[in-house]
Every structure is written in C-alpha cells, then in structure tokens.
Amino acid sequence: MLATVIHAARDIRVEEVPDPVLSTGGDAIVRVVAACVCGSDLWPYRGVTATDEPHRIGHEFVGVVEAVGDDVRDITPGDFVIAPFYVCDGTCVNCRNGVSTSCLTGGWWGSADRLGGFADGGQGERVRVPLADGTLAVVPGPVADDEIPGLLTLSDVMGTGHHAAVSAGVQAGDSVAVVGDGAVGLCAIIAAKRLGATTIIAMSRHPERQELARRFGATHIVAERGKDGIERVRELTDGIGADRVLECVGTKESMDQALRSTRPGGMVGYVGVPNGGPELPIAQMFGRNVGVNGGVAPVRGYIDELLPDVRSGAIVPGLVFDLELPLGEAAEAYAAMDERRAVKVLLRP
C-alpha cells in the first residue's frame, strides 16, 4: 500500500510500504477515507525536532473497518470509525480517569505498539489499529461525504480545542480570549461558544482566519500582539483581562500572551504542544491568582460528546480544512501548511 514517510526535514514522500496485518486479537484494519496534516507534524517537517531515520507520519484519520481480530467486540467490518491521535485501551485506570492519552497500554501512530505489532501512520491507505475497541469511535449509520471533514476534526483539533476550553473552565457568560489562529485555536473558539461564552476574543493577524474566527463565534478580533494585544484584551473585558484564556500555540511568547491576558483569578487552558520551552512565571501567577490547566488533549473521551453536534451541524469544525489534496500530494500538503497558505489540509487516499 501507499503511505507517507518523512525522510528528513522538508523531505516528505508517499511510497510503497508493507500492507498492515492483524497481529493481535484486539486489532482492526482500517481503510483510510480521509487523513490530514497536523500543526505538530510541522515540527519534524521544519527540522525543529530531528528525523534520524525515515519513518511513517500522520496521526489523524477516519475510515472504514475492513477486518477485526478475534477478540474485538465493539467494532465490526464496515463500520465508519474515527481514530483519535493515539492508541488507548479505554479500560486502564488512566483511561477511566479521563486521561486516555496516558493509557498504560497505549501508544502512538507510526510506531511499534506495546503488543508486538506496528501501528501504521494515519497518512496512508490503511492502518493497523491496536486495541481497536478502546481506540476507535464508531459513527453510526450511513456517513455522507460532506460529513467527512467535520468527523475528521474529532480525531484531534476539535477535541483539542474543546480540551482547552474545558481545562480553562469555560462557563456560560464568560469572556474568553483565544491565543492562536491555527486549526486548534479556531476550534477552541467553537468550543468556547458551545460552552456558553458570550465574549470571545480571537487573537489573529490573518484576514481569512479572522473571518473564520467570526464565523465560529468570535465576537472580537485582536490583531495586536505582546503588550498592545494585552491592552486590547483588557479594553474588551472591563479593563481586567479575560475570565478564561485558551493557549493554542505552545511557544514562550504565546504562553506569556495568555497569562497576561487573563484577569486576576482567571484560568489559562493550554493545549499548544510546548516548543521553544515556555516556562511558568510562578511569582506573577501567585500575585494575580492566575491558574494554568491543560495538556495533551484526551480527545477519545470527547468524541461521544461532540459527535452529535458535528452531525447535526450545530458546530461546523470541518471548515478548518481549506485545502484538499490526494494522498500522493502529501508533500505539497506539508508545504502549504508550513508556508501558511492553508490552515489545514485534508488528504484523500
């Protein structure tokens, strides 16, 4: 089959790889219907994280189950499924505590699992899914083609934006500022609105993204950054800062922006993959009673809650995909996102 392999920074190839096989009783083989490129895939693409040897890449996909192992109970061939960006059993103590990203038997796409098989990367024609009952979420009934982008966001970005909002404790009537206008930041706007925030400030400098932010529920746009950005947020929030700030980038600058845009007693929900080493200024947080909560989003646990709203059209996160390419053009998909020509690229095998 064909799958995407990263060979080195800026060297993405779609090439022939071994077909996946059922290697434990708990596996499923999924034919990928759609996959996508994640902002975090850009770290190895840009060489920020090293690629020592060629490896499979991609961790967001939806597809149709082709085969299951003898021990699989909840997944049936023919099911349309959403895969979260990681593997989890759904039964261990961390999964039961709602932190399935810390699953004791879990793992990551594009690498060996803990059971003796290989969990394929998501940007390919097929994937062997370990722990299929815990990992995969079934979408009931027939799935229309135009539903696919929205369903694919539940693999990562919509669930991650939701995690930022939940971690920050967004409630009805809150003012919320969102730092970051990538797909996760845009989905965080959707999540904040869905949880009842009434003032939603999108921090974005890009006209197309500002427009999407407004469509998703942003009531105000702040294009300024740094000190000016904080001033603008305060002007919009009775001079004190936002009740909740959702940090969706992961840099030192974005975390600083988030902390200083939060009102005394408020909370930052952070989901940006830390890169460039943001560190917390505890003395500043102490003095203003600003809290920080969040981390890698346990999106598998959010799919059941968000799926009905995606299917009904109450929320339309699929609009974050502004470019669709065949799998064979994965290299162009990476380049388009790297150069910010696209917010998020959907790949069709």
Ligand SMILES: [Zn+2]
């Ligand atoms: Zn687990």
